[in-house]
Each structure stands twice: as structure tokens, then as C-alpha cells.
Amino acid sequence: MNRFLVPTSALMWGLQIAFLSPSLALILSTLYGATTAEIGWVLAIYNVSGFIASLVVPAWADRHLDYLRPMLLSGALTLLLVLVLAVVTTLPLVTIVLVVVGGPAGVGISMLFAHLRHAGARPSQIVDTRAIVSVAWVAGPPMATLIIGWFGPRAILLAIGLVALANIATTMLMIRGHRAALSADDPSTPAPADEELPLGKIGVVLVTAAFVLLQATNATSMSFLAVYVPQTVGIDVVWAGVALGVAAGLEVPALMIVGRLTERYSSLGLIVTSCLAGIVYYLGVAAVTGPFLLIALQVLNAWCFAGIGGVGLTLFQQMIPRPGLSTGLYMNTRRVGAVLSGPLIVLGGATVLGQRATFFACALLTLVGLLIIGAAGRHSTSRAPAESAAPAR
Structure with a gap:
């Protein structure tokens, strides 16, 4: 049972x-x-x-x-x-x-x-x-x-x-x-040590900041699409609903695929692929002029979410040894990101690019998040030799 x-x-x-x-x-x-x-x-x-x-x-x-x-x-x-x-x-x-x-x-x-x-x-x-x-x-x-x-x-x-x-x-x-x-003397045991990813305090701060940005862009694209499609792309709002429905449907297989890949590849590496997919998705949506490309782009959107929403959770659990704190901190990156999505949406009416500027900004912030995660990864690799060389006590 x-x-x-x-x-x-x-x-x-x-x-x-x-x-x-x-x-x-x-x-x-x-x-x-x-x-x-x-x-x-x-x-x-x-x-x-x-x-x-x-x-x-x-x-x-x-x-x-x-x-x-x-x-x-x-x-x-x-x-x-x-x-x-x-x-x-x-x-x-x-x-x-x-x-x-x-x-x-x-x-x-x-x-x-x-x-x-x-x-x-x-x-x-x-x-x-x-x-x-x-x-x-x-x-x-x-x-x-x-x-x-x-x-x-x-x-x-x-x-x-x-x-x-x-x-x-x-x-x-x-x-x-x-x-x-x-x-029955069979208590639950913590996850194996080889699944831990010791980034240190600086690495944790960097990854958390990156995920706030990634969550903000994800929340923005989801909430703003229904306005963007009829007003800027110039097609019926129903296509926004179709696109969001396709993305939601693709999220499940994307999460299952990326879950299997966690057995072979590092969480940080998989997050990088999701960031790259997100950058291409946001740039694609900013340039889209019809419904078919919009729907096709949802494959990239689903992969981006699978990394942020699935692998991101396990990444926080790997880099912070306390399961409650790590999961709670990850969940809060979504809350803070949702707050930041407001200014990103406002940006759509404040520049000469119009609403397309919102998606260009999402692509730029995703790139920034990618660079921060890359810096966190380098911080992790630089810590490993230092820790292995430290004398035993």
C-alpha cells in the first residue's frame, strides 16, 4: 500500500x-x-x-x-x-x-x-x-x-x-x-552522501538568486501570455489557452524524462539545458507572429519548466542537507519570483518595443540566471580540491 x-x-x-x-x-x-x-x-x-x-x-x-x-x-x-x-x-x-x-x-x-x-x-x-x-x-x-x-x-x-x-x-x-x-528497526535513512552537492554558503546564495530570476520569468510568461497573444501577436486569445494547455500537458513527460536523466547527469548540468531552452523560448515568443510557432515553442517551455520545477527542487535538497529548509527555500523562490513578475509585465508598456520587451527581458534574466548558476558550479569545483586537501582532524 x-x-x-x-x-x-x-x-x-x-x-x-x-x-x-x-x-x-x-x-x-x-x-x-x-x-x-x-x-x-x-x-x-x-x-x-x-x-x-x-x-x-x-x-x-x-x-x-x-x-x-x-x-x-x-x-x-x-x-x-x-x-x-x-x-x-x-x-x-x-x-x-x-x-x-x-x-x-x-x-x-x-x-x-x-x-x-x-x-x-x-x-x-x-x-x-x-x-x-x-x-x-x-x-x-x-x-x-x-x-x-x-x-x-x-x-x-x-x-x-x-x-x-x-x-x-x-x-x-x-x-x-x-x-x-x-x-521493525528499519528507520528511514537520509539520502546517500554521494548525492549531496556541497556548494557552501556563497554557492547556496548564488543558486537561490538565480532561481528567483528563473521563477520570475516562468511566472511572467505564464500569466502574461493571455494578454500578449491577442494584443501583440494579433491572434485570438484562445491560442494562448491552447499554448498553455499544450505546455501543461508536456510538463509531465518532460519531468519524467529529466527525472531519469538525473541518474546519469548532474543537476546543475540539467538546469543549464533548461535555461538554454528558456532563453530560446522567450526569444521565440517575442518574435512569433502566428499560432503554429507559438504552439511548437511549448516543447522548449516544458523543458525549461522541467528543469526549474523538477530538477531545481532536487538541486536545493542536494546542496542544503536539511530537507525541510531546502524544500521550503526552494518553494519560496517561486513566491519571490512571482512578485518580481509584476515589474516585468509593466515593462511591456514602458518601452518602444511594447509587450515584446517583456519576453526579451525574460530571455535576458534567464541568461543572467544561467551565468549565476555557472558561477555557482565553478565555486563548487574550486571548493572540492581545497576540502580534499584539508588535513584530517
Whole structure:
């Protein structure tokens, strides 16, 4: 049964996020009468809470070497969140609930990947699990839209609550299996030492900065495409939806392929190929004039995401020995990158190049990220001889 628990858990956590994230703005607007400005402020405060929770909760989990109980707590908090959202009627109270309950409730998926790392899962297994989360994201937003369209915005709260119950059930089964393994004197062991990538503090800072840039460009291209396609390319907006759908569909096989390649090639090397694919993709989108090239370019987009979203996670786990901290830090690069995507989108209306400037900027920032990762890789190779030459103590 344990073999199916992790994929099931990944699917359920992915569905929970895929249901809540695209629907939250609509929930705030329809149920609580929030204006556009109020929605922006509430989501910003909520994301700050999530950022803090993604550092505090993993730190506790690392100290206690326990990642399943925080997962269980996240499921329980999600259930509490939807129950309170269904009852509360004023926007200020909703904001408090999102900050106090919603932020910690969102760290469940981070704890799942931290648990896998702590239990000795190989990078390929972690990337395969990440692919299952992508499957949830392919199905989740359309399902959420249908639920809201057929039954109203409150119905999505019920759907999220049901998914939270499934997360609680699967996590409890995982805890029971973990306890059984401990009682049988077969405790989970950390990942093998040869999978670690000691970059030092400077290397970690460099990679983190690079990933903030890479996450920013990825978030920008995804959120801006629906505006760019009809206004600049001059084709129907439906092609933006088709392109994003094709990219989402290709993400799963791309993640599975890159997961297999982690067994043969270094994580840094695979990230480099993803950066190169991203640069070509952004330049291609900036030059595209019709739908067919736009769709064809999504192959590069999927490969770029597979490196950032899949190998990137395992890279952070390899360079930081604490599974909770490494996974939480990686997840927060996405949050900070999403904040930076705003100025990148604004750039599209501030230059003579128009909206194409946004994608040129994405290509440039991806190149900068690539150079930073290259510098981190050289820092790693320069440290290795020095450490091997150091006298034993």
C-alpha cells in the first residue's frame, strides 16, 4: 500500500493547491465583495504569511526530523480554513484567517518532498512525484472552473474540504507505516552522501538568486501570455489557452524524462539545458507572429519548466542537507519570483518595443540566471580540491 500512498498524496496536495490558488481571487470577489485593489492587498498579505510559514514550519520539522506530523497539521488547517471561509462574512476577518490559518496550511506539499528526501528517495523519484503534482495542475483549474460555474463559488470550498480530508487520511496512513518501519528497526535513512552537492554558503546564495530570476520569468510568461497573444501577436486569445494547455500537458513527460536523466547527469548540468531552452523560448515568443510557432515553442517551455520545477527542487535538497529548509527555500523562490513578475509585465508598456520587451527581458534574466548558476558550479569545483586537501582532524 505504501507504494501508492506517496503518488496519491502528491496528487491530492496538487489538487488542493490547483483548486485554491486560481479560485481565491474569485472567492474574495463574489463571497466577500472585495474590490480589485482589496483582492491585491489580501493576496499579498496571504503570500507573505505563506512565505514565513515555509521557513518556520520546515525549521521545526528539521529539528525534530519529523515531516509527516506538519503535513497532517497542514491538512487539518486546510479543512479549518474552508470551514471558516464558509462562515465568515467580512473581508477583514477573512484576511486574518488567511494569514493565521491559510499560510501554514500551504506547506503540506513542501513537507511531502522533505519527507521523501529524509526517507532516502533518489532525485529521480522526487522528480517523478513532482510530475504527479503537475498532473493535478493540468486537471485542477478546469475542474475548479466547472465546479464554480455549475454550483457557485461556495461549492469549491466543499471540494477543497473533501481533498483536505483525503490528505489527512493519506498522511495518517503514511505516519502509521513510518511507525511500523521504526518498530521493525528499519528507520528511514537520509539520502546517500554521494548525492549531496556541497556548494557552501556563497554557492547556496548564488543558486537561490538565480532561481528567483528563473521563477520570475516562468511566472511572467505564464500569466502574461493571455494578454500578449491577442494584443501583440494579433491572434485570438484562445491560442494562448491552447499554448498553455499544450505546455501543461508536456510538463509531465518532460519531468519524467529529466527525472531519469538525473541518474546519469548532474543537476546543475540539467538546469543549464533548461535555461538554454528558456532563453530560446522567450526569444521565440517575442518574435512569433502566428499560432503554429507559438504552439511548437511549448516543447522548449516544458523543458525549461522541467528543469526549474523538477530538477531545481532536487538541486536545493542536494546542496542544503536539511530537507525541510531546502524544500521550503526552494518553494519560496517561486513566491519571490512571482512578485518580481509584476515589474516585468509593466515593462511591456514602458518601452518602444511594447509587450515584446517583456519576453526579451525574460530571455535576458534567464541568461543572467544561467551565468549565476555557472558561477555557482565553478565555486563548487574550486571548493572540492581545497576540502580534499584539508588535513584530517
